[in-house]
Amino acid sequence: MPELISPPRAIVQSGSVDVVVQYGYYSLWAGGERSGADTPSRDGLLFGEAGWLAVICGSSDFVPVPCRVEVLKRMPPAVDRGWDMVAEYDLDIQQGVLTVMGSQGLHPHLTLSSTRGLHRVRLHVRNRDQGLRITDVGPLVDISPVNPEEHLIQLWPASHARPAEVLLGPDQYALSYR
Secondary structure, three states: OOOOOOOOEOOEOOEEEEEEEOOOEEEEEOOOOOOOOOOOOOOOOEEEEOOEEEEEOOOOOOOOEEEEEEEOOOOOOOOOOOOOEEEEEEEEEOOOEEEEEEHHHOOEEEEEEOOOEEEEEEEEEEOHHHOOOOOOOOOOOOOOOOOOOEEEEEEEEOOOOOOOEEEEOOOHHHHHHO
């Protein structure tokens, strides 16, 4: 399983990297300001605004979740049906940098270099309803078993805005989250 990255690594223009995310949810921050208004999840997968998105994990706060991030030059040809839930969202990358970070803007995991402007994010999740949970975080807790929860983020430039769309799912976790 990949280690937490410190300091965050960067991918320039295109490529992929495996990273570990945690803290119950993590954010894709593209330079956007939060409006301060509550942004509830409509689909049980994420919430956010034009310049940031927060992905909801099934695993508890301190449990690592493996995540692959792919920066692509164009939209992938097909949806991989091996995932439990797949959805797409628009994201406005304002400064040409996207940071994957823990909840509340803490613990940056990965910084990506990309083009400025509108991008499409395709988020894949599997086994969120089987994510590991820890109730007591202390020296005797062993979180070494492989967490079955997995995430894949694909990001590419978009020519025009489109509404958020669930392409596959919802998964069991999303159904119970709403």
